[in-house]
Amino acid sequence: MTQEREQQKAQRHKQRQQKVKQGVDAKIAAADKEQGVLVVLTGNGKGKSTAGFGSVARAVGHDQKAAVVQFIKGTWACGERNLLEKAGVAFHVMGTGFTWETQDREKDTQAAMEAWEQAETLLQDDTINLVLLDELTYMVSYHYIELERVLTALKNRPKMQHVIITGRACHRDIIELADTVSEVQPIKHAFNDGVKAQLGFDY
Ligand code: ATP
Ligand code: MG
Numbered sequence: 001m002t003q004e005r006e007q008q009k010a011q012r013h014k015q016r017q018q019k020v021k022q023g024v025d026a027k028i029a030a031a032d033k034e035q036g037v038l039v040v041l042t043g044n045g046k047g048k049s050t051a052g053f054g055s056v057a058r059a060v061g062h063d064q065k066a067a068v069v070q071f072i073k074g075t076w077a078c079g080e081r082n083l084l085e086k087a088g089v090a091f092h093v094m095g096t097g098f099t100w101e102t103q104d105r106e107k108d109t110q111a112a113m114e115a116w117e118q119a120e121t122l123l124q125d126d127t128i129n130l131v132l133l134d135e136l137t138y139m140v141s142y143h144y145i146e147l148e149r150v151l152t153a154l155k156n157r158p159k160m161q162h163v164i165i166t167g168r169a170c171h172r173d174i175i176e177l178a179d180t181v182s183e184v185q186p187i188k189h190a191f192n193d194g195v196k197a198q199l200g201f202d203y
Helices: 003-030 048-061 078-086 105-122 136-141 147-155 172-177
Strands: 038-042 066-070 090-093 130-134 162-166 180-183
Touching (some): 038 172, 048 078, 048 130, 066 078
Parallel strands (some): 066 090, 066 130, 130 162
């Protein structure tokens, strides 16, 4: 490439970048609202709960108050609990009842309701900056918790409170209500190659 062509290329790159910067700056200037954000992390790929707990760590790192309700009783996500409880994060884990294996609908519903009541208390507490409702989507899909009740609690929460909901197949009405929605797509997963869930990495 001649020197002249290289200069032209550099010039075009600079112009493009200036345009990008102008666009971004204008958007930043226009985004002047302060409010709690409702986030949904859904889809079949890996990373939803990981991202939810990452956000909790971020809040705690700024000395903010965060709380977690886990709607599936299981062995995973224990690593985060061990760490974050030490940092003052309140955890409510669905005690007995629902796992992927249970078949006792009545018991599951009761366990889900108990966990949801904890969530409702958190959603009325304006001292809590961030609430993570991990795997909540299943409770709605299984009709263990009434959709309307979930929507009402989310709508009436403190104005500055952030809420993150994770889980596959999130109900469209929750997606509609949310401010930020990300769908994690499974392009590959090691599990499908026979790699079992690894301590400290998957849970
Ligand atoms: P993670 O907790 O790792 O962020 P996740 O919250 O996105 O995962 P879940 O649907 O809650 O995904 O799955 C819980 C467990 O199943 C985790 O151990 C995770 O690694 C594993 N998992 C997630 N996605 C897949 C997938 N597409 N295939 C197989 N296993 C998966
Ligand atoms: Mg998860």
